[in-house]
Amino acid sequence: MATISKNKIKHEALVKATINLVNNNGFRATTMSKIAEEANVATATIYLYFKNKQDLINKVYNEVKSEFNEYAFKDYDELLPVEEGFEIIWKNIADFYLNETEHAMFISQCDNTPVIDDSTRQGELSHLQALLDLWERGQKEGGIKQMSPYLLYACTIYPLVFLMNMKKHNVFQISPDQLEDLYQSAWNSISARSFFLLK
Amino acid sequence: MATISKNKIKHEALVKATINLVNNNGFRATTMSKIAEEANVATATIYLYFKNKQDLINKVYNEVKSEFNEYAFKDYDELLPVEEGFEIIWKNIADFYLNETEHAMFISQCDNTPVIDDSTRQGELSHLQALLDLWERGQKEGGIKQMSPYLLYACTIYPLVFLMNMKKHNVFQISPDQLEDLYQSAWNSISARSFFLLK
Amino acid sequence: MATISKNKIKHEALVKATINLVNNNGFRATTMSKIAEEANVATATIYLYFKNKQDLINKVYNEVKSEFNEYAFKDYDELLPVEEGFEIIWKNIADFYLNETEHAMFISQCDNTPVIDDSTRQGELSHLQALLDLWERGQKEGGIKQMSPYLLYACTIYPLVFLMNMKKHNVFQISPDQLEDLYQSAWNSISARSFFLLK
């Protein structure tokens, strides 16, 4: 049992080191020995926990992605009204991108470069199934525009990725008020009502 | 001694090979010998045209970025009304992302990873100065919401990056009608009128 | 991370291989892979013991130079009469040049080409401080001619370098008797008495 927790500690240290180094230097510049150094273990030790470098990256990716999923649907309930449910999810995701920036950056890196095996990378939106379901319900009920979920995602969620990058590079940091505004814009851009009004 | 600019054919072949390989494999996995092979020259020949790998990447980045800039402001005139000007620019950029996908991907790769020297990478939005000016004018005239240009960019331009990625990975391809819809959403999300109406 | 000093056997093998190859082929023609081959290790292994090629050369140079210094002043005591002290040192140095030829050649190579960092290369004579001190004392006492130490060195020690080269190239090898003669010539060339007598 002691061993297990010891193991977990090292495992965690390796994951953390990997995320940090990949974020700052990219995948290829993140060498196994640097990871080991940052995690305070010997290089060979990594291979006790992961089969090889690709396996390490994949596992870290999956862990972080799982964490994201939990984060995204915290306090969400399928029974909530569509608009209310969307607000919760959007704000959760915004929270993740803007407060868990390290982890969000890592996901973004992996999703935008050929780092991750295509088999590991989940079809771009599949991990947000609950959101896709919500949108579908919203469209059936009439509150949400008839658009491809890819477009809904592009208009509402994806802008947060840009803000994450700006924050990471210390270029621009959004304030709580601005975030509220942004949420309104996001909702407007997919709400059927606004579409109708502005026609 | 100095790098050659004659023999544009080989120069172009190298640039093209670089873009292609970096897009598909990333910077570090794109070796000089692979570039040479794809361009049908000997590896050493690359060094007649570029000082080293970093110089090659920087030069390609600058070329592509220049091309983007020309593209973005084609047919645009500062004297046009704000909404009209914005539509032209937005559609130009959309065109670039969705039709010149290879080049757009390359820019995106470079902007999102530590591949490019910070000195070469232009401050995130500075290359779109004419668009920033347009927005400022729009805000003075009252037609565009009072928001940080970073937010305006996030809501209107950045979603196109997502669509570019989806297209590249053959996951989703937007139709002309959908693009028109998307433009409307983009404009609504920053138009002061829509903001007022929907309050 | 840091270079290893364990496994003295391999360290020694690398040093020996380096000396041998540099002596026979010069610095630039001595490739890391040839050194590795001669030392029976993989090329990459060298980098566990030395940071890079220059570091390897510098370290070997320093080791050999230290050895020379020990050699030169073996059995020497500052309290000895000048002539006696000089004889001991001169014969030590002659011994080194003519019997430890490999090491002496290596020093000579390094001192005569731009192989060694100026910071590593010790000022030409500074490593022979005890000899310089002896000469100074000799001059104060009147037994040694008033000449720049550079000239004293040129007349007495430097000729040995020539003999070393001749031996190395199998052109001429000095006999013990001849060496004794040579010592006499050396001493005569700096002794104040001979200077006076021959005037």
Added chain:
Amino acid sequence: MATISKNKIKHEALVKATINLVNNNGFRATTMSKIAEEANVATATIYLYFKNKQDLINKVYNEVKSEFNEYAFKDYDELLPVEEGFEIIWKNIADFYLNETEHAMFISQCDNTPVIDDSTRQGELSHLQALLDLWERGQKEGGIKQMSPYLLYACTIYPLVFLMNMKKHNVFQISPDQLEDLYQSAWNSISARSFFLLK
């Protein structure tokens, strides 16, 4: 005829560039393109004048060595008394080492490193045949000690190499008076009379 002189100009420029670069950077660091640059010709042009790099070095070595020989025996006449003849030759050689330092350095570089084919490098002393002859005559006549010419050379000529190096590295420069002293020491060290007197 015009062509020939043009050729000679380029030939000279190449020789000069080679000497300069080899002196300052060593053989291997002296690349063909650097030589070409310094001589203001295209790299390929070198191959019109020399078969390859080794041939270039060999030819330059031979030229410089010839020059040295002329220099060494200027104003010398076999009919002169031994001591007088020796003084002339010694001072000529000293002149060469200390005033034609660039050329002297080049010879020294080549003689001390494995740069020159053994076939090109003339047996160490053979180029000084006239001096060897003089010494032999001196020994027959009784004015010069019975010693191997290698030892005579080591004691009288070789010290000048050291002074050349010191001058080149700006460490020590000999004055005319000191040079005269040095000549005396040199002569004393091989003169039979001094040997006898000091016994």
Added chain:
DNA sequence: GATGAATGAGTCTTCATTCAT
């Protein structure tokens, strides 16, 4: 389980040399 040491495969880069013009 943990690690220090070792290495094969591969990367960027240089350079002497050739060749078409």
Added chain:
DNA sequence: AATGAATGAAGACTCATTCAT
């Protein structure tokens, strides 16, 4: 004769991975 362009071969160095302890 002269050269700009091209390249094959080689060199320094790195790194993911393995293995004996």
